[in-house]
Amino acid sequence: MTTAVNPVETSYWVIVPAAGAGKRMGADKPKQYLPLSGKPLIAHTLENILHWPGLKGIVVAIAADDTEFATLRCAQDARIQTVTGGAERADSVLAALDYLSEREAPETSILVHDAARPLVRVADIRKLLAAAPMALLAQPASDTVKLSQTRGGKTEVRETLPRDQIWLAQTPQKAPLGKLRETLLQGLAENSTAITDEASALERAGFHPELVAACRSNFKITHPADLLLAEALLQHRAVESSLENNL
Known part of the structure; x- marks a missing residue:
């Protein structure tokens, strides 16, 4: 007896918007090309995606003047295509959707993933693929969440929100x-x-997209300190993988 295969897991595309400058990093180059464990940040993200089960292809939206992407080793993979992105994230995603709309059926499943999230676990991707047609990975809030207001030039607490209803996308x-x-x-x-x-x-x-709980390691690299944390987690995973291979 054969097990039925979820069609989503055998035919989906991933869109990676990567045309932004990442100004909050305060770096001299776009965030996605900052070095992380010996290679650009985006290379880690794309290499991770290329190992997801059932992947059909990736469309990366890059800036019109981007000269670095083509130099990436993973950029030579036949499953990776590029389009010219826009000024905002949504513009880049739409450019990739336009590209795919000319080649794929409207019901084709699309996953949009940040170039600055290199540490998402394949186990969480499997959960997302098995979820509703509209779904996203998210993290249930663990801290007390405060809603703020500004008064007299100062930012103060307006109220405390019910934490059990708060998820971080x-x-x-x-x-x-x-x-x-x-x-x-x-x-x-x-x-x-x-x-x-x-x-x-x-x-x-x-x-109403389904919320799929994901590992806390799937954080977005936004500030310089995030690179240090990502470096430590990558090193930890490399050690884990080495130990598993030696068993």
Whole structure:
């Protein structure tokens, strides 16, 4: 008796928006090309994605003047395609969706993943692939969450939010190609500042993506200290892998 295969796990694309400058890092080059354990940050992310089960391909949205991407070893993989991204994340995602819309059916599953999240675990990707057609990795809040307000030039607590209802969105975020493109276009036309990720566009259109709990290591590298933490975790995983191979 053969086991049925989830069609999502055998035919999905990953979009990686990588046209931004990453200004919060305060570096002299785009964040995605900063060195991490001997190679650019984005190389770790793409090499991770290339090991996800059932992957059909990756579309990376890069800046029009990007000259570094083509020099990456992983960029030579036939499963990786590039498009010219835009000024904002949503613009880059839409450019990749336009590319795929000419080649794939509207129901094709799309995962959008940050170039600056190199440490997502394959086990969490499997959970995401097995979830609802619209879903995202997220982290349940573990700290007490405060809503702020500004008064008299000072930022103060307005109220404490119910922590058991708070989730911190991560990536990948998953949706069918046609619906994701449609809702992004609609959301950007109505209120572009409200579209901070793919899920927010889906929510504005009345959808309720499933939240899939993910490992805390799937953090986004945003500040210089994050690179140090990522370096330590990569080294730890390398040791773990070495020990497993020697058993």
